[in-house]
Every structure is written in C-alpha cells, then in structure tokens.
Amino acid sequence: MSVDAAVVEWSRAQFALTAMFHWIFVPLTLGLSFIVAIMESIYVRTGDPEWKRITRFWMKLFAVNFAIGVATGLILEFEFGTNWSNYSWMVGDIFGAPLAIEGIFAFFLEATFFAVMFFGWERVSKRFHLTSTWLVAIGSNLSALWILVANGWMQHPVGMRFNIETARNEMVDFWEVLLNPNAVTKFLHTVSSGYVLAALFVIAVSAWFILKKRDLRFAKRSLLVAASFGLLSSGYLVLLGDGSAFVVAHDQPAKLAAMEGVYDGASRKGIVLFGVLDPDKELGDGKDPFIIKIEMSQMLSLLGFHDIDSFVPGAEDLVFGNAEHGIESAADKLAKGKVAVDALAAFHAARKRGDPGAADQARADFDAHADYLGYGYLDKPEDILPPIPLTFYSFHIMVGLGFWFVLLFVVLLWFQMTGEIADHKNWLRLGILSLPLGYLAEQTGWIVAEVGRQPWAIQDMLPVGVATSDLDAASVSVTFWIFLVLFTALLIAEVRIMLGQIRRHGEEVGHV
Amino acid sequence: MFEAMSHDTLREYWWFLVSVLGGLFVMLTFVQGGQTLLYTLAPDSRRRDLVVNALGRKWELTFTTLVTFGGALFAAFPLFYATSFGGAYWVWIAILLCFVLQAVAYEYRKKPGNVFGPKTFEIFLLINGSLGVILLGAAVGTLFTGAPFTVDATHLSHWAGPARGLEAALVPFNVLFGLMWFFLARLLAALYFLRAVDDDDVRARSVRQVRLNTLLFLPLFLAVAALLLTMEGAGYDPATGAVALVPYKYLDNLLALPLRALIPLVLGVAGVLYGIARGWRGGEARGAFWSAAAGSALVGIALFGLAALNDTTLYTSTADLQSSLTLQNASGSPYTLTVMSYVSLAIPFVLAYIAWVWRQMGRRPLGVDEVERDPMSY
Structure with a gap:
C-alpha cells in the first residue's frame, strides 16, 4: 500500500x-x-x-x-x-x-x-x-x-x-x-x-x-x-x-503533550498559561522546550486527570517509552504494527491461492497484533507526534x-x-x-x-x-x-x- | 425486527431505500429544470424574480435529497461510495461544483453588494440545471454501462485510465440518459409552474414548454429504454461471487422483478403520460404536476431496481469484470445495516412533514405582488 x-x-x-x-x-x-x-x-x-x-x-x-x-x-x-x-x-x-x-x-x-x-x-x-x-x-x-x-x-x-x-x-x-x-x-x-x-x-x-x-x-x-x-x-x-x-x-496523550508543549512527562505537572517555544528544540536533547513561560504549577495533572499526583506523559515518553509508567515505546508499536500489516497481506494471499493452513496462521498472527495495525503504516517513531x-x-x-x-x-x-x-x-x-x-x-x-x-x-x-x-x-x-x-x-x-x-x-x- | 432479517434481505431493503431517495431526487430535479427555463418563461426581471422565488421555496429539498442519497450510499454500500467517488473523481467534482453554485445563487442573486451581479448568479442556476443534471445522468448511466476500475484483495479501489470518470461522457447511452433526465426535469418544471405561479404570461409560456419538452423527452426516453432492454449486463453467482456477462440482462431483470421494476415502471410511465395529458392544454391542470412527478419517482425507483437486483452487478467494471461491485460485496456489515434500518423507520414521518409543509405553503399560487412585497424574497 x-x-x-x-x-x-x-x-x-x-x-x-x-x-x-x-x-x-x-x-x-x-x-x-x-x-x-x-x-x-x-x-x-x-x-x-x-x-x-x-x-x-x-x-x-x-x-x-x-x-x-x-x-x-x-x-x-x-x-x-x-x-x-x-x-x-x-x-x-x-x-x-x-x-x-x-x-x-x-x-x-x-x-x-x-x-x-x-x-x-x-x-x-x-x-x-x-x-x-x-x-x-x-x-x-x-x-x-x-x-x-x-x-x-x-x-x-x-x-x-x-x-x-x-x-x-x-x-x-x-x-x-x-x-x-x-x-x-x-x-x-x-x-x-x-x-x-x-x-x-x-x-x-x-x-x-x-x-x-x-x-x-x-x-x-x-x-x-x-x-x-x-x-x-x-x-x-x-x-x-x-x-x-x-x-x-x-x-x-500525544495531542495533550502538543497542546501543552510537554516534552518530558512528570507528575504534578503544571499548566503553561503563556509561553514561547524554542524553535531549535529537538526530541531528547534535554533542552528546555520554552524560551519563556508563565506556568501554574500542578494544574495540568489536576485538569487532565483530576488528580494532582497523576503522571502527564510528554512527547519524549511517548516516542521513547517510559517503563516506570508503563508507556510502550513508539518503535515497539511500529514493529508490532508491521507484523499486523504483513499478516493481513499474508492472510489474503493465502486465501487467494487456497491455502487454509497458512491463512489460519496469518489470522492468528494478525489477531495477536491487531491493536497495533495502524502503527504498521508509519515510517518512524517520531511520526506518532503531531x-x-x-x-x-x-x-x-x-x-x-x-x-x-x-x-x-x-x-x-x-x-x-x-x-x-x-x-x-x-x-x-x-x-x-x-x-x-x-x-x-x-x-x-x-x-x-x-x-x-x-x-x-x-x-x-x-x-x-x-x-x-x-x-x-x-x-x-x-x-x-x-x-x-x-x-x-x-x-x-x-x-x-x-x-x-x-x-x-x-x-x-x-x-x- | 430487523435483527431477524438475513444480510441479503437487509441489503435489498437498503437498496430499496437508496432507490426511493434516487427516485425522489429525480422528481425534485424539476427545480433544476425550472432554472434552465428562467429566461424562456420570464423575459422581464419582475417575472424572473417570480420564477426564481417559486423555485426558491423548494431548491433545498432537492439539494438535501441529493446529500442524503450520498449519505445513504456511504453508510449502506461503502465500497460503492469509495470506488465511484474516489475513482470517477472529475465527474463527481464537476457535479459538486454545479451544486455549490446553486447553493449560493438563490440567496445572493438579487442582494446588493453581491460583487458579480445578478446575471452571474442566474448563469450559476443555468449551469446547475443543465450541466449538473446531464452529468448526474451520465453518472447514473454508468450503473448500467460500467466504469474502468479495479478492486484489490483488501477492497481498495483503483481507477484505470487517466480520464477519472470523464470517459463516461463518451458512452452514448450515458449521454442519452443525461439528456433524457434534462428534458424530463424541464417538463416537470413547466408543469409545476402551471399551478405554482399566479401569472398568466408565465403560465402561457409554461404550456408551450410542456409541449416542447414532451416532444424532446419522449423520443429520448424511448431510445434509452430500447438500448437498456437490449444491452448486455453483468450478473454474478451469489454463492461464489463470480461475475459473467449476460445478454439482455436488464430485460431479464424487468421480467423477473415485477414488484421492484415492472409495476413501478408501468405505473410511472402512465403517471408521466397522464400528467402531460393534463398539462398539455394548460388551464387549471389540476394534478398534472403531481402525477408526472410521482410517475418520474416511480420510474427512478424501477431503474435503480433494474440496476442491482436479481443478482446483477451494481457497478460493473469494464477494466476487470471480476472487480465488479454487487450489493453483496459492496455493502455494510449486517450490524450496521440493522441499526440503519431502525433509523429508516423515521423516513415516512419525514416524508409526511415535508408533504404537510408543502401543502401549507402552497395553498395559493405565488404572484409578482407577494414577491415584491415580501422583504425576505430572493
């Protein structure tokens, strides 16, 4: 495709x-x-x-x-x-x-x-x-x-x-x-x-x-x-x-991170009332994404999750994964997605040549990874971000x-x-x-x-x-x-x- | 109650609803027909305002029926919607543009400051009424003559050839179909004006248009009918999905589908002819518009029935016969069709309030005085 x-x-x-x-x-x-x-x-x-x-x-x-x-x-x-x-x-x-x-x-x-x-x-x-x-x-x-x-x-x-x-x-x-x-x-x-x-x-x-x-x-x-x-x-x-x-x-979560300019996630995350983003900021470079900002502390955790202690994932957590908070990396999701995409194609190919055994195998592979199908069409992990x-x-x-x-x-x-x-x-x-x-x-x-x-x-x-x-x-x-x-x-x-x-x-x- | 129906029954039920929407749309294109008669019926600007306003009370119904027709196809037969709209790109874009022009034309035509002047918006109405209807006719014609597309194993569709739908205009049947619809729309419009406007001059001109458009419509209708009933069509085996060409397919269908095609067609033709007879000499012409309009709707319903029932391919591929779309392979899932069927129970209620409002608003014909007096007039 x-x-x-x-x-x-x-x-x-x-x-x-x-x-x-x-x-x-x-x-x-x-x-x-x-x-x-x-x-x-x-x-x-x-x-x-x-x-x-x-x-x-x-x-x-x-x-x-x-x-x-x-x-x-x-x-x-x-x-x-x-x-x-x-x-x-x-x-x-x-x-x-x-x-x-x-x-x-x-x-x-x-x-x-x-x-x-x-x-x-x-x-x-x-x-x-x-x-x-x-x-x-x-x-x-x-x-x-x-x-x-x-x-x-x-x-x-x-x-x-x-x-x-x-x-x-x-x-x-x-x-x-x-x-x-x-x-x-x-x-x-x-x-x-x-x-x-x-x-x-x-x-x-x-x-x-x-x-x-x-x-x-x-x-x-x-x-x-x-x-x-x-x-x-x-x-x-x-x-x-x-x-x-x-x-x-x-x-x-990726949309929320973009709306608020959150790169590295945190608990008790504040909300940015006003801010200017640093145009040179890259994922994972450790720099502060903002040149200037006025922040209200803890409010993003409160508004987003109605709990001050909630963890708000940032763009970097979503792309690179965060094991502590159970966030899977985008690379893993893409890999599973590719399995689903291939299994889908294999299923239809097997059907066409009349091979029910291969079709069943492909269906099982697909079912195991079906939730990730969409990720299989993306090129690279950063693509998951808006x-x-x-x-x-x-x-x-x-x-x-x-x-x-x-x-x-x-x-x-x-x-x-x-x-x-x-x-x-x-x-x-x-x-x-x-x-x-x-x-x-x-x-x-x-x-x-x-x-x-x-x-x-x-x-x-x-x-x-x-x-x-x-x-x-x-x-x-x-x-x-x-x-x-x-x-x-x-x-x-x-x-x-x-x-x-x-x-x-x-x-x-x-x-x- | 719909849960008990088989998937095939649900498909046929939804194709019937699509047919009804299609038939009603054919009938309501009297608005488009009227737009092409603007200058013919009303050489002076006061009467032109009258004609525009007499149509202006109805144009949105036609427009909405078209939109709902599209929505119903999307929901019930998504593969047809995807293949045809995404494939025959230029035809559909051209049709849509014709209708965009219409949507603003009524409201903006006479308003001060409209930038382009009244004439431009009148030309928009002419384009919508002529090109819009003829292209729609050609597009509906492809349900019988087919189109060059392919569908792959995962049901994604591709178009063969660079014309992206414009090739439909090279098929004589499609063109004749479009022209037939065009003259039918004008005929219906002329009959509509006989009752809808209170102006002797417009009425006298309408009578002439009833006659003229009848003489143009009937030979085209006979030619289309003759071609349709003698042409080859494609049928499929519901068990295997295999598609094959069948000579006289639509004639077979007509005889095999008494309730869904033959009877509506006969009644429809009779209704149109009766309407013409009532309107031929002008005067009161009571019932002329409604019998011709209802007749047109019935003919439309019959045509949609012929196109896809009796194991006929709904959209035949001229590029790869086995890619052809059928009610079976193009439809929504049984669950969706069931849910949508419950929604469809509201349709009679919707039709009833439309009819009631139409009656309330049409108690007396519209005259030049009312148009000039009413500050809300178009």
Whole structure:
C-alpha cells in the first residue's frame, strides 16, 4: 500500500481548506438560529412589531450566511469519497451511519422549515411560523450532533472491531459510538462555541449601530439578547473545555503533550498559561522546550486527570517509552504494527491461492497484533507526534480568547442593565473588535482538534497516509486551487452582502 | 425486527431505500429544470424574480435529497461510495461544483453588494440545471454501462485510465440518459409552474414548454429504454461471487422483478403520460404536476431496481469484470445495516412533514405582488 506523499499532503490541504471555510459559516448558523428563535418568541409573546422587525433583520443575515455554509458543507461530505476513498471503505461501516442519520433527521428538518421561516410570514399562522423557526435551529444543531459524533469517533474509535476478511472496521455497538465521551464533549463544546460566536456577531453589529447613534432601540434590544445568550454559553464553554481536556488526556496523550508543549512527562505537572517555544528544540536533547513561560504549577495533572499526583506523559515518553509508567515505546508499536500489516497481506494471499493452513496462521498472527495495525503504516517513531508548535499556539490562543469573551459579555451586560451603554464607547469598540477574534478562536479550536491528532485519520488505527484515494497529486492540486478561488470569491460576495444588509437596516422600515 | 432479517434481505431493503431517495431526487430535479427555463418563461426581471422565488421555496429539498442519497450510499454500500467517488473523481467534482453554485445563487442573486451581479448568479442556476443534471445522468448511466476500475484483495479501489470518470461522457447511452433526465426535469418544471405561479404570461409560456419538452423527452426516453432492454449486463453467482456477462440482462431483470421494476415502471410511465395529458392544454391542470412527478419517482425507483437486483452487478467494471461491485460485496456489515434500518423507520414521518409543509405553503399560487412585497424574497 504505497501512497504518493504529495497526494496525502494535497488531500489534507484540500480537506483543511474546505473544513476551515465551512467553519467560518457554521458556528454563526448554529448560534444565530437560536438567537433569532428567541427574538421571534419575544415577538409572539409580546406582539410588539418592533421585535418582529428585529427578528427579520437578523434572519436575513442568517440566510446570507446559511447559503454558503450549505455550499461548503456539500463538498465536505463528498470529499470523504472523492479524496479519502480508502478511509471510506476502511471505516465507512461506522462513519457512514452518522452521516446518513444526519441527512434523514437533521438536514430535512432544516431544509423543510427553512422555507416556512423565510417565506411563510404571510402564509402560515404566527405559532406555526415560530415553531418552524425553532425547528430550523434544532435541525441545524442536530446536524452538528451527528457529524461531531462521527468526528468524535475518529478521535476515539469505539464500538467496532477489525474484520480481517473484509479488511475493514465494522461497527459492533452503535450506542458506544453515539455515547462516546469524546463525541459528547466535542458536540457540546463545539455548538456552544457557535453560540458564543453568534453572540459576538450580534454584539458587534449592535455596537456599531449604537456608536453610529442609529436605530438605538433595535440595537440595544439586540445587544441585550446577545450578551445574555453569550454569557450563558461562554460560561458553559469554559466548563466544557475542562471536560474536553480530560477526554484528550485519556485518549490522545500525544495531542495533550502538543497542546501543552510537554516534552518530558512528570507528575504534578503544571499548566503553561503563556509561553514561547524554542524553535531549535529537538526530541531528547534535554533542552528546555520554552524560551519563556508563565506556568501554574500542578494544574495540568489536576485538569487532565483530576488528580494532582497523576503522571502527564510528554512527547519524549511517548516516542521513547517510559517503563516506570508503563508507556510502550513508539518503535515497539511500529514493529508490532508491521507484523499486523504483513499478516493481513499474508492472510489474503493465502486465501487467494487456497491455502487454509497458512491463512489460519496469518489470522492468528494478525489477531495477536491487531491493536497495533495502524502503527504498521508509519515510517518512524517520531511520526506518532503531531506538529507541536502549531498545536500549542492554537490551543493557547483559543483558551485565552475564551476567557476574554466571558469578561466582555459580563461587562457589556452589566452596562446594559445598569445604565447607559452608549456612554461606554471603548467597550462598544472592543465589542466590534472581538468579532474577528471569535472567528480566530473557532479556527484555532479546530486546528487543535485536527492537527493535534496527526498522524492519525482515526486515532491509533488509521494514519492519514493510507487513507486517501488512489489519485495523482496533480488532480488534487488542481481541485485545491479551484476550491480556493471559488470559496474565496463567494466569501467576498458574502461579506459584502452582509455589510450592505447591515448598513441598509433602517431603510427597510417602510415596507416591512 | 430487523435483527431477524438475513444480510441479503437487509441489503435489498437498503437498496430499496437508496432507490426511493434516487427516485425522489429525480422528481425534485424539476427545480433544476425550472432554472434552465428562467429566461424562456420570464423575459422581464419582475417575472424572473417570480420564477426564481417559486423555485426558491423548494431548491433545498432537492439539494438535501441529493446529500442524503450520498449519505445513504456511504453508510449502506461503502465500497460503492469509495470506488465511484474516489475513482470517477472529475465527474463527481464537476457535479459538486454545479451544486455549490446553486447553493449560493438563490440567496445572493438579487442582494446588493453581491460583487458579480445578478446575471452571474442566474448563469450559476443555468449551469446547475443543465450541466449538473446531464452529468448526474451520465453518472447514473454508468450503473448500467460500467466504469474502468479495479478492486484489490483488501477492497481498495483503483481507477484505470487517466480520464477519472470523464470517459463516461463518451458512452452514448450515458449521454442519452443525461439528456433524457434534462428534458424530463424541464417538463416537470413547466408543469409545476402551471399551478405554482399566479401569472398568466408565465403560465402561457409554461404550456408551450410542456409541449416542447414532451416532444424532446419522449423520443429520448424511448431510445434509452430500447438500448437498456437490449444491452448486455453483468450478473454474478451469489454463492461464489463470480461475475459473467449476460445478454439482455436488464430485460431479464424487468421480467423477473415485477414488484421492484415492472409495476413501478408501468405505473410511472402512465403517471408521466397522464400528467402531460393534463398539462398539455394548460388551464387549471389540476394534478398534472403531481402525477408526472410521482410517475418520474416511480420510474427512478424501477431503474435503480433494474440496476442491482436479481443478482446483477451494481457497478460493473469494464477494466476487470471480476472487480465488479454487487450489493453483496459492496455493502455494510449486517450490524450496521440493522441499526440503519431502525433509523429508516423515521423516513415516512419525514416524508409526511415535508408533504404537510408543502401543502401549507402552497395553498395559493405565488404572484409578482407577494414577491415584491415580501422583504425576505430572493
């Protein structure tokens, strides 16, 4: 199974490109759908036409953003087939199910009630309309559930076994896949990050109106809803962040080591609040990986394992092994993996020439080493590590911003409730500036999740290097550029339309 | 209840569900057909807005059906998904691009600041409605005419030849199939507009399109049917998996599969013809769209049945016959198919709420006034 390294790199680049574009739009969809539903609920309850106007304004922006999310999502789903076809065969028996369920349960809910939410104002009753708006919100969040169950399974594969006959993994326990702790925390963490981003979006737009002294009643009401929604979500998000760290510490020690820049493991390990990594640091050279750092002692052991005395393995422990703490070296794992890979090939060769004795022997060899199969496809022990600097910085940017957003929501809500928010111009400006930071936090979060689990497509089971389609690098590079140009053009159009809609807000009063 | 089913029964059940999704998708491509009639039905911009909005209430259903069709293939027949998508790379990428263009076109077409102007997004709709449908037709055609791939001992697939799927466009049957679908979509769209819009001018033009597209569709349909029922197909021995070519395979299948092919095909054709007859002279045309639409769905279901049941290879390899994919060797495990079958129990419920919402939203036809008055209009 030799795969051209350039194909792997281009395929990864293309998938990252699509996923990152997709993730510009989806978090806003996830959160704004609920914010709009809350606003419309207030309208239906109070009957105040001003709330109807507010609802419709945000709903329009929701639609502009939704369209391009759908466009990028389509590519993402089918890319598993077009660019990762070996992956699709080897784990499709588990991975395909959540995608199909997503279509049946979530996408149709969104698509059907989306039409009512937008075009049904004059065609259905108020209550039916409100129900539709809530169903769109629920549908979009449900679709996030299923794809994140699938992603959680890639991070921590459970509920399946490898079938040597078909040379693929097959599902044996659906509930284990669905209730996978990694999937549950990932879902909650991800959707609540979307709620925070949507709150930041509404705050930024509302703050702009307040600073411009335009349409103040609309802007303040919107800001109130958004800051409340944002505070609840971001508080929850920080708590969930802790849950995510716990899951990562147990299932993906190499990712945790990269997130925290841990090279040599220790008990009572501290957490780095801020740090600059030494770019010359090499595995096992004994140097301090940090040029400067601010550390909170013992916290990593506490947060990662909920026990101060726990040992946190570092990159060096994972590569070279650590007998004292029962960590097997990567070289040993690779050697066992090669036995599994060879046994798999021997089994199928024996089957083909009709030699049942040899097939049985190969099967026994395989079974003894099956857990290491994925390692057999790696070249060298260091390959088990993700890129440490990218993971480390992304993680710290995301966490730092998360705490900033909590503070921002608290302060804005306080000013809004206790006095005249329009007097706090600097905080309003910070509200606008925080929107790009929200997008940055979203992107860095996924970099931690996906770059941090390299080299694996499926943790410990399937490295990205053997998961691609049998394509030539030229084809994939061409589609990469096509997607880059197309998505960029559409993004520019989207942003300009959004800005136009926002600027034009007051003008539509006449014909609403 | 599904645990008691054999693996083969589960496979056939899932192929039936894939067929239903495929059939519904064929029917819902009236949206694509309508997109290609944009300028024909509505030379002026007010009416063009009307036509776009009449389709704009439905486009997402078509799109979602396509996505779910892909998801169901992935989950139930992963080797087909892997082999076809990863192999026929350029065809699938081209199809996906056609649908990316559609996803933004409705929303962005008339919005100020859209950078490229309304015309560009209208061209996107045209591309999606024409190239998108014809390519999809050619891709579905390969279920009958095959494709040049190989599958190795560990079930990893490889493509033979550099065209990566584009070679499908050189097979006359595939091209005719795509064109037939294209004109069917336009025919359905014309019938849809007869009831969906409240505008005499658009309706009068739609009637002309019903007639014109019927005259283009019917000969293509007859040609495709004649080729299909006389062509050689590949069958396999379920005990050994050995594949062999069989003359008149699809004609055999049609006669051997009364419930899964012959009856749906006959009913489907009758439905389409009845719909055409109802719509031929315009007027109220009550029931014209729905009987033609339901008929198209039934024909689609029958075609998917012919393609893979009765021990027929679902995806025949023209490079190595023994690599051909069948429901047997391409499917998910019995456990996964069982779990998915429980999930499938929700499908009637989903169809019911879609139908109900469709009725609620379609109580009266859409007029130019409503489109202009509603600030949410596309």
